[in-house]
Amino acid sequence: MSEQHNTGLPSESTKKKNFIYEIINEDLETNKWNGNIHTRFPPEPNGYLHIGHAKSICLNYGIAKDFQGKFNLRFDDTNPSKEEQEYVDSIIEDAKWLGVEFEDRLFFASDYFEQMYQFAIGLIKKGKAYVCDLNADEIRATRGTLTEPGEESADRSRSIEENLDLFQHMRNGEFKNGEKTLRAKIDMASPNINLRDPIMYRIVHETHQRQGNAWCIYPTYDWAHGLEDSIEKITHSICTLEFENHRPLYDWFLNELGIYHPQQIEFARLNLNYTVMSKRKLLQLVKENYVDGWDDPRMPTISGLRRRGYSSEALRDFAETVGVAKRDALTDISLLEFSIRNDLNKRAQRVMAVLRPLKIVLTNYPEDKVEELEAVNNPEDAAMGKRNIPFSRELFIEQTDFIENPPKGFHRLVPGGEVRLRYAYIIKCDKVIKNENGEVVELRCSFDPETKSGTGTSAKKVKGTIHWVSALQAVPVEVRLYDRLFTIENLASDENWLNFLNPHSLEIIDDALVEPSLQNAKIGEHIQFERNGYFCLDSKFSTQEKLVFNRTVTLKDSWTSKK
Numbered sequence: 001m002s003e004q005h006n007t008g009l010p011s012e013s014t015k016k017k018n019f020i021y022e023i024i025n026e027d028l029e030t031n032k033w034n035g036n037i038h039t040r041f042p043p044e045p046n047g048y049l050h051i052g053h054a055k056s057i058c059l060n061y062g063i064a065k066d067f068q069g070k071f072n073l074r075f076d077d078t079n080p081s082k083e084e085q086e087y088v089d090s091i092i093e094d095a096k097w098l099g100v101e102f103e104d105r106l107f108f109a110s111d112y113f114e115q116m117y118q119f120a121i122g123l124i125k126k127g128k129a130y131v132c133d134l135n136a137d138e139i140r141a142t143r144g145t146l147t148e149p150g151e152e153s154a155d156r157s158r159s160i161e162e163n164l165d166l167f168q169h170m171r172n173g174e175f176k177n178g179e180k181t182l183r184a185k186i187d188m189a190s191p192n193i194n195l196r197d198p199i200m201y202r203i204v205h206e207t208h209q210r211q212g213n214a215w216c217i218y219p220t221y222d223w224a225h226g227l228e229d230s231i232e233k234i235t236h237s238i239c240t241l242e243f244e245n246h247r248p249l250y251d252w253f254l255n256e257l258g259i260y261h262p263q264q265i266e267f268a269r270l271n272l273n274y275t276v277m278s279k280r281k282l283l284q285l286v287k288e289n290y291v292d293g294w295d296d297p298r299m300p301t302i303s304g305l306r307r308r309g310y311s312s313e314a315l316r317d318f319a320e321t322v323g324v325a326k327r328d329a330l331t332d333i334s335l336l337e338f339s340i341r342n343d344l345n346k347r348a349q350r351v352m353a354v355l356r357p358l359k360i361v362l363t364n365y366p367e368d369k370v371e372e373l374e375a376v377n378n379p380e381d382a383a384m385g386k387r388n389i390p391f392s393r394e395l396f397i398e399q400t401d402f403i404e405n406p407p408k409g410f411h412r413l414v415p416g417g418e419v420r421l422r423y424a425y426i427i428k429c430d431k432v433i434k435n436e437n438g439e440v441v442e443l444r445c446s447f448d449p450e451t452k453s454g455t456g457t458s459a460k461k462v463k464g465t466i467h468w469v470s471a472l473q474a475v476p477v478e479v480r481l482y483d484r485l486f487t488i489e490n491l492a493s494d495e496n497w498l499n500f501l502n503p504h505s506l507e508i509i510d511d512a513l514v515e516p517s518l519q520n521a522k523i524g525e526h527i528q529f530e531r532n533g534y535f536c537l538d539s540k541f542s543t544q545e546k547l548v549f550n551r552t553v554t555l556k557d558s559w560t561s562k563k
C-alpha cells in the first residue's frame, strides 16, 4: 500500500463543504493524525442499503478521496440473529455501483471477535468490567431514568478472579441466553444513561453467518464499534446524530484500554419525505409483500433506485446537494428527482413512445408507403447523432393529445384543428370516430406534404407539436409508472405508517407502443420518451418477448407545480 501524502495544506476542494471538513482541516494543521485521513462505512448486514446510506458512503468516501486518505468498507456483523449473506453481497454490490473504491479494505467486525474478547479481559483485569446475573428486564428496570440514578447490581463487587472465570464460562457456552452479561463498571448515577454500567457482551446461542458456532457471546454496538475503528486505525469515525450521547462511552472504552483512539463525529441523517428509511420498516414492506422485494423501483433503496433507472452520478450529486448538517430535517424528494433529471437530460437518448395510444389514419397518405424520417437522438449532445423513424398512413398518438371540446389554450389536436407531428408533417383532424359508448377510438386526418420537418416549403405554423409512432412498425411494450410510495410527507413518528401506503404507487400500462429503434434497448440504458419522462428497461421483468420499461422520473416536477 502506498504511503499517504498529505501536505497539511487544504486544497480548494477541501476548504468548502461542511463542518466535518473544517474539523479535518484543523486536524491537518495541528498534525493530529500525522497527516493520515482514514474513514469507513460500517453497515450492519441486516438489510439492503438505502439512499441515507448512500449519503453516508459518499460523505466518508468523499473525505478519503478529497484528502488523499483511505476508506474502509466494514461490516458491523455483530448480531447473528438479523444478519445474512444476501445482505453482505447486496451491500458490496451497491457500494461498488456507487463508485466507491475500497481496494482490499473490506473488513468484517466479526473477524475481530477474539481481539475484542482479549480487550474485555483487559478491562476485567483493571476492575472496569464485571459479569452480571441480572437479565435484560432487570437491567432495564435498574437503569434509572433521566431524573433518577440507577441501582448498582449486586454483582458489581465480584472479584476480578471470579469475573475472569465466569466470563470464560460464558464464552465456553455454559450459560443460557440472557443468563449473564458482561457489563462495564462505570457509574450508575451518571447523568448520561449510556454510562450506567452498559452491557458489553450478551449470550446468544445462534449460528453466525460468517463465524459459524465459534461464538456464543456477542459484543454490543457500543462496545464493539470503537474497537473496530481503533483496530483499523480510523481517524474520523463519522456517524449519525443518535450516537452523540454514546460518544462519552465510545471515548471511555478507548481511554480505559489505552489504545488508538479515533474521533467520533456526528451528523444529521438523511430523511426523505413520502418514504420510510428505517431498515426495520423497509424489511416489513418486503416481508409482507407490500413491494416486490428490496429492489422494487418504489423503494428508497440503492438497488430499487438503480432498477428504477437512477444513475450513481445522480445519487452522488444528490448527496452533495443535500450537504451535511448538525440538525435533523426532512429533505424533499423532488431534490432527488432534480438530480436525476439533470443527469439524464445530458445523456439520455430521446425516442418516441405512446403510452395510451389513439389511432389516426392519414386519409391522403399512400397506403403502402413508408417514409424514413430523420430524428435527433439528443438535442443536448450533437455527438449522439441521428436515427431514422418510420412514418406511414396509420399512426398512433397519445390519447391526451386530442380533446373533442378543448379548454382554452389547448394547442394540440382538436376537431378541424392542426398540429405538427414531431419530425414529420402538420396534420389536420377531419373526422372523429367513436364506438357505441361514445368514446373516441380513431381520428381521420389529412397531412400537408409541404410541411415536412426540416425540408418543407410551406410557411405554415402551428402552436402544438406532438409525438407519435407508426402503427405497423411500433413495438408493443409494458410500461410501469411510479408515484410516491406513501401519501403523507412525514411518516417517522406515526405508528400507523402502513395505513399511508399509496394504493396508486404503481400503474402498469400493458399496451404502450414504442418506436422500433427501442427493440435494441439494453438493461442499464437511460432513455427519454419524449414528453413522457425518462425510462429504462426493468432488469427483473423485461424479456425478449415483452419489453418492460420503468419510468425513472417525469420530465417536470409535476408535484411541486400541482401543490
Ligand code: ATP
Binding pocket: 041, 042, 043, 044, 045, 051, 052, 053, 055, 056, 238, 239, 240, 268, 269, 270, 271, 277, 278, 279, 280
Ligand atoms: P437502522 O435503520 O436499523 O437504524 P442503520 O440505517 O443505522 O439502521 P447501519 O447499517 O448501522 O444501519 O448504518 C450504517 C451507516 O449508515 C451508519 O454509520 C449510519 O449512521 C449511516 N446511516 C444510516 N442511515 C442513514 C441516513 N438516513 N442518513 C445518513 N446516514 C445514515
Ligand code: MG
Binding pocket: none
Ligand atoms: Mg445503525
